[in-house]
Amino acid sequence: MGRRREAKLPPMAKPLARLLEGEDPSRAHALGVGRYVLGRDPDADLRIEHPDVSRRHARLEVFEDGAELVDLDSKNGLRVDGRACTRARLRDGSRVELGELSLTLHHPGERVAALLEREGEVTLRRPRAQPAEAADPSTAAGPAPRQPSLALPLTFAAAFALLVVASLLLP
Numbered sequence: 001m002g003r004r005r006e007a008k009l010p011p012m013a014k015p016l017a018r019l020l021e022g023e024d025p026s027r028a029h030a031l032g033v034g035r036y037v038l039g040r041d042p043d044a045d046l047r048i049e050h051p052d053v054s055r056r057h058a059r060l061e062v063f064e065d066g067a068e069l070v071d072l073d074s075k076n077g078l079r080v081d082g083r084a085c086t087r088a089r090l091r092d093g094s095r096v097e098l099g100e101l102s103l104t105l106h107h108p109g110e111r112v113a114a115l116l117e118r119e120g121e122v123t124l125r126r127p128r129a130q131p132a133e134a135a136d137p138s139t140a141a142g143p144a145p146r147q148p149s150l151a152l153p154l155t156f157a158a159a160f161a162l163l164v165v166a167s168l169l170l171p
Contacts, residue, residue: 052099
């Protein structure tokens with residue numbers, strides 16, 4: 001099968017997720033937020049020695065609340081949860097197949113985000129960075145969307161804090 005190689009985590013980064021080869025817990029790759037190239041290439045971030053894996057098979061991007069996998073024109077392609085694809089949003093427990101090799105993503109942050117969403121909790125998600133080809137201004141449909149201001153929520157929070165303090169200090 002493949003040799004395990006630790007992903008290059010940025011200094012001080014804590015592992016956020018794990019990518020497990022097969023069912024063997026000793027063959028897990030620790031992942032922090034960032035981009036990883038999966039493949040047999042010696043320069044791949046997650047080196048996987050398996051005959052069905054291309055030199056640069058796929059790119060995995062890990063976020064705080066999930067992950068995305070993109071095929072890099074590999075010979076055997078990708079299957080995520082049994083479906084062939086070239087790009088897929090991964091969830092906690094997603095099963096990724098690179099030919100005959102099976103990988104499973106374990107991502108507690110995605111599990112929490114999915115649970116909150118399912119229960120109707122309002123959650124904030126950071127906008128994803130656009131790939132370089134999509135960021136080309138000549139292909140942009142219009143001006144970049146404005147980021148929402150935090151002035152109103154902060155004003156209400158400060159007013160609420162003042163009310164709480166005043167109610168505690170006044171008899």
